[in-house]
Amino acid sequence: MSNPTANFKQVNHSVTKVDARQLALGKPxxxxxxxxxxxxxxxxxxxxxxxxxxxxxxxxxxxxxPGVKAVLWHGNVPRxxxxxxxxxxxxxxxxxxxxxxxxxxxxxxxxxxxxxxTEEQALAALECIKVEYEKLQPVFTIDEAMAEGAPIIxxxxxxxxxxxxxYEPQKNLVARVGAEVGDFEKGxxxxxxxxxxxxxxxxxxxxxxxxxxxxxxxxxxxxxxxTTSTQVPFHCRRIVAQILDVxxxxxxxxxxxxxxxxxxxxxxxxxxxxxxxxxxxxxxxIWRFTREENFRTGRTRxxxxxxxxxxxxKDGTITAIGMDCWNNTGAYGGHGLTVVSCCGSKVLPLYRxxxxxxxxxxxxxxxxxxxxxxxxxxxxxxFAFESSMDKMAEALGMDPVRFRxxxxxxxxxxxxxxxxxxxxxxxxxxTVGSNALAxxxxxxxxxxxxxxxxxxxxxxxxxxxGMGMACLxxxxxxxxxxxxxxxxxxxxxxxxxxxxxxxxxxxGSDTVLAQIAAEELCTTTDKMIxxxxxxxxxxxxxxxYASSTTYLSGEAVRKAAADAKRQILHTGAEMLxxxxxxxxxxxxxxxxxxxxxxxxxxxxxxxALYQKNQYQIIGTASHVTGKSPPPxxxxxxxIEVDTWTGNIKVLRYVSTIDCGTAINPALCEGQTEGGTLNxxxxxxxxxxxxxxxxxxxxANFTDYHIFSMRDAPRIKAIIVPSYEDTGxxxxxxxxxxxxxxxxxxxxxxxxxxxxxxxxxxxFTPEKVLNAIRAVQA
Amino acid sequence: MMKNPQxxxxxxxxxxxxxxxxxxxxxxxxxxxxxYKGTKFGCGQGTCGACTVLMDGRxxxxxxxxxxxxxxxxxxxxxxxxxxxxxxxxxxxLIAAGAVQCGYCxxxxxxxxxALMKAEKTYPEEVVREYMDGNLCRCTxxxxxxxxxxxxxxxxxxxxxxxxxx
Numbered sequence: 001m002s003n004p005t006a007n008f009k010q011v012n013h014s015v016t017k018v019d020a021r022q023l024a025l026g027k028p029x030x031x032x033x034x035x036x037x038x039x040x041x042x043x044x045x046x047x048x049x050x051x052x053x054x055x056x057x058x059x060x061x062x063x064x065x066p067g068v069k070a071v072l073w074h075g076n077v078p079r080x081x082x083x084x085x086x087x088x089x090x091x092x093x094x095x096x097x098x099x100x101x102x103x104x105x106x107x108x109x110x111x112x113x114x115x116x117x118t119e120e121q122a123l124a125a126l127e128c129i130k131v132e133y134e135k136l137q138p139v140f141t142i143d144e145a146m147a148e149g150a151p152i153i154x155x156x157x158x159x160x161x162x163x164x165x166x167y168e169p170q171k172n173l174v175a176r177v178g179a180e181v182g183d184f185e186k187g188x189x190x191x192x193x194x195x196x197x198x199x200x201x202x203x204x205x206x207x208x209x210x211x212x213x214x215x216x217x218x219x220x221x222x223x224x225x226x227t228t229s230t231q232v233p234f235h236c237r238r239i240v241a242q243i244l245d246v247x248x249x250x251x252x253x254x255x256x257x258x259x260x261x262x263x264x265x266x267x268x269x270x271x272x273x274x275x276x277x278x279x280x281x282x283x284x285x286i287w288r289f290t291r292e293e294n295f296r297t298g299r300t301r302x303x304x305x306x307x308x309x310x311x312x313x314k315d316g317t318i319t320a321i322g323m324d325c326w327n328n329t330g331a332y333g334g335h336g337l338t339v340v341s342c343c344g345s346k347v348l349p350l351y352r353x354x355x356x357x358x359x360x361x362x363x364x365x366x367x368x369x370x371x372x373x374x375x376x377x378x379x380x381x382x383f384a385f386e387s388s389m390d391k392m393a394e395a396l397g398m399d400p401v402r403f404r405x406x407x408x409x410x411x412x413x414x415x416x417x418x419x420x421x422x423x424x425x426x427x428x429x430x431t432v433g434s435n436a437l438a439x440x441x442x443x444x445x446x447x448x449x450x451x452x453x454x455x456x457x458x459x460x461x462x463x464x465x466g467m468g469m470a471c472l473x474x475x476x477x478x479x480x481x482x483x484x485x486x487x488x489x490x491x492x493x494x495x496x497x498x499x500x501x502x503x504x505x506x507x508g509s510d511t512v513l514a515q516i517a518a519e520e521l522c523t524t525t526d527k528m529i530x531x532x533x534x535x536x537x538x539x540x541x542x543x544x545y546a547s548s549t550t551y552l553s554g555e556a557v558r559k560a561a562a563d564a565k566r567q568i569l570h571t572g573a574e575m576l577x578x579x580x581x582x583x584x585x586x587x588x589x590x591x592x593x594x595x596x597x598x599x600x601x602x603x604x605x606x607x608a609l610y611q612k613n614q615y616q617i618i619g620t621a622s623h624v625t626g627k628s629p630p631p632x633x634x635x636x637x638x639i640e641v642d643t644w645t646g647n648i649k650v651l652r653y654v655s656t657i658d659c660g661t662a663i664n665p666a667l668c669e670g671q672t673e674g675g676t677l678n679x680x681x682x683x684x685x686x687x688x689x690x691x692x693x694x695x696x697x698x699a700n701f702t703d704y705h706i707f708s709m710r711d712a713p714r715i716k717a718i719i720v721p722s723y724e725d726t727g728x729x730x731x732x733x734x735x736x737x738x739x740x741x742x743x744x745x746x747x748x749x750x751x752x753x754x755x756x757x758x759x760x761x762x763f764t765p766e767k768v769l770n771a772i773r774a775v776q777a
Numbered sequence: 778m779m780k781n782p783q784x785x786x787x788x789x790x791x792x793x794x795x796x797x798x799x800x801x802x803x804x805x806x807x808x809x810x811x812x813y814k815g816t817k818f819g820c821g822q823g824t825c826g827a828c829t830v831l832m833d834g835r836x837x838x839x840x841x842x843x844x845x846x847x848x849x850x851x852x853x854x855x856x857x858x859x860x861x862x863x864x865x866x867x868x869x870x871l872i873a874a875g876a877v878q879c880g881y882c883x884x885x886x887x888x889x890x891x892a893l894m895k896a897e898k899t900y901p902e903e904v905v906r907e908y909m910d911g912n913l914c915r916c917t918x919x920x921x922x923x924x925x926x927x928x929x930x931x932x933x934x935x936x937x938x939x940x941x942x943x
Contacts, residue, residue, distance in 0.1 A: 020872040023880025026815020026855035033814040209881045259881030291820040506879020666875030677918035701824035710910040
């Protein structure tokens with residue numbers, strides 16, 4: 001087959017990111033840059049207790065404080081159960097949240113909010129709010145949450161889940177999901193080697209450099225205009241309408257440039273409050289989280305306990321895979337079910353096996369709330385699973401690379417897990433199309449020098465080097481659930497307005513979508529004026545999550561562009577006095593195949609807009625996918641362990657990626673490098689530390705360390721092309737998969753350096769040293 | 778809105794200006810209030826670098842500095858670096874490398890690099906890392922930012938050497 005990417009002129013090229021210049025110049029672009037001078041400042045009184053009932057509350061003194069324009073609390077807002085998670089509708093998350101409640105469920109839960117002329121006045125007013133709490137016994141671990149007679153965190157009668165899934169709040173159980181394939185127990189019996197290990201992953205935060213921030217104001221018609229740092233503008237509009245009990249029609253959500261999200265902003269955490277204040281005061285109202293609030297109240301990565309049972313025959317055949325996940329969703333259940341589902345659905349299909357057991361359970365605790373975070377469950381499960389794969393390889397006496405090469409899924413193969421596990425409902429049967437994992441494994445091994453790897457038993461001295469690797473997959477959008485829309489119209493000079501609901505939050509998706517449109521339209525990317533996203537102006541899109549934008553919204557854009565192209569051809573042919581079948585589009589012209597007769601897109605637009613048979617050339621399309629093609633990756637690292645201190649230094653890191661056609665290779669590399677470093681930082685340093693009252697003690701960048709330029713190792717991203725027939729110009733997703741690799745790859749490297757196996761990260765010097773001592777003892 | 782208004786006078790992007798302020802106002806807040814939106818709020822604790830500006834040529838966290846501490850000093854913000862038609866060398870390299878993802882950290886990065894290029898004649902890796910260590914980025918893994926900076930610094934170093942010889 002000839003290489004379909006060879007003729008691409010716009011896609012598969014590292015076109016300059018459309019917004020790079022304005023951002024590098026520091027031009028006003030983000031929510032807070034649009035703060036009107038007369039905006040009121042919103043501040044929240046947060047719960048100091050992990051679990052308490054509000055017995056009484058008095059806001060009268062606060063209301064009288066200088067500069068205060070309004071106070072919101074449970075006594076003066078509607079009580080409407082909802083989910084803050086921005087997902088499809090009806091949401092696969094419980095409606096267990098209220099704008100303000102009479103109960104607080106974690107340190108950092110809402111109590112009351114003030115809008116005042118200045119931040120100082122708002123803060124002073126918060127101090128005057130009198131609250132009497134009845135403290136309740138808190139629940140801090142999954143074991144405590146599951147225990148017989150455990151305190152019930154959601155005892156309110158009006159919480160419910162809007163789709164038919166198990167929800168038992170009286171047992172603190174948010175959701176349960178499982179899948180059985182073949183006969184797991186039989187598979188374990190047939191195995192020559194079996195392992196049964198349990199792993200733990202910590203709380204972590206996305207840490208976008210722009211914190212959560214939302215601005216609401218009433219326009220001249222009295223509608224509420226919310227400018228907000230969100231990944232999900234359309235879900236945001238729907239959820240705010242629900243919480244405020246106003247029609248969707250009354251709300252407009254604008255997403256300007258976003259200073260990073262990584263999943264944290266797939267949540268409606270501020271918009272309902274600023275919108276309500278704008279309604280109550282008639283003034284613009286802005287609320288920006290402090291860094292501390294971003295940690296305490298912002299969403300986190302769900303900590304998950306993962307038990308892996310693995311059986312294999314001497315020849316390396318995997319006979320049984322068992323995965324049990326206990327997901328701590330914190331005080332509210334958003335994304336609890338879907339994250340735990342993805343522990344299974346984004347991990348288990350990677351290796352061939354006939355006997356699979358999966359069970360995921362989600363529990364409430366009185367700790368911060370889990371949410372969507374790049375990797376979405378797969379990150380947690382891959383740490384466990386790829387660690388166990390290495391253990392098995394050693395038991396078999398097989399190179400870990402060889403063991404994976406033997407067993408990984410091939411193109412043309414399916415997995416029963418695809419059909420068994422969806423997100424809130426059953427999945428969709430699927431066979432894998434594009435798959436360059438085999439080449440990823442080889443290329444990564446070459447780059448790191450895998451053949452030089454030696455056994456840990458041969459290593460001596462204080463500093464010991466080790467190599468580790470992990471194989472990964474993810475998905476591309478949620479089939480039959482996610483929908484993206486796009487429209488594209490032509491202007492007099494042959495430029496185009498590309499309007500998409502797909503939400504660029506810093507990833508570069510506006511650029512990628514512009515490239516796709518330009519390729520389809522046979523013009524250049526610089527002719528695209530991209531606008532995302534505005535609920536008044538752009539078509540619907542579910543938003544930026546589930547690795548969906550390039551694959552799903554990209555195909556919507558391609559179809560919309562094809563629609564516009566048909567119209568351009570029609571009018572161009574009319575102008576040339578030729579039949580449509582006798583002309584084609586090339587280099588922003590409609591022309592005869594020999595190029596002797598041609599007319600430019602600009603002239604076609606002018607003709608259509610002003611001259612004859614006038615109409616607006618505008619293409620529009622929507623797209624829903626029937627499958628979720630996995631991107632694949634193989635990660636390799638070489639590390640150095642200081643066996644005296646337990647300190648780990650990542651010397652080199654290689655991230656290969658099969659994302660189908662890389663629409664913009666530089667941006668794909670950027671996604672891969674950034675996600676990988678986030679994963680390395682998570683594996684080595686990031687975790688929430690709590691005191692005995694459930695209060696996070698390290699809510700700042702000094703104590704919660706994310707990697708800086710000095711900490712960062714060099715990361716080599718290698719794009720290994722494949723062609724996904726169902727994606728736009730062969731593309732699938734790139735953004736999430738890369739964060740899943742560092743924890744298992746580094747864990748495997750620590751083992752290879754020292755013989756110490758870690759079942760819990762971050763791999764702090766203390767943990768590493770204890771594990772090394774256990775080996776030496 | 779401001780009680781007991783006081784003023785502060787400093788050179789901002791080459792122009793001497795006087796602003797009304799308060800003793801407890803941070804330079805970051807003053808700048809943003811006055812329309813210099815390129816300087817960002819990221820943490821308010823002097824840990825992320827999104828608010829980096831130059832004071833007398835040195836990179837500082839404007840979220841930690843009281844506005845009045847800028848009295849009679851020379852302050853430069855991202856607004857003084859490059860234009861749409863003529864971005865600075867580093868801006869141009871960042872754009873070309875695909876180093877601008879969400880872009881929120883970028884103005885601060887650029888100001889730290891300005892400080893580096895003003896103060897140093899040669900750019901050993903350790904020195905560069907030291908200057909840039911105070912600017913956190915969560916999107917890029919620093920790879921492309923690093924590459925863009927190295928391209929600019931290599932060019933400068935060569936130019937500095939040539940100058941020294943002549």
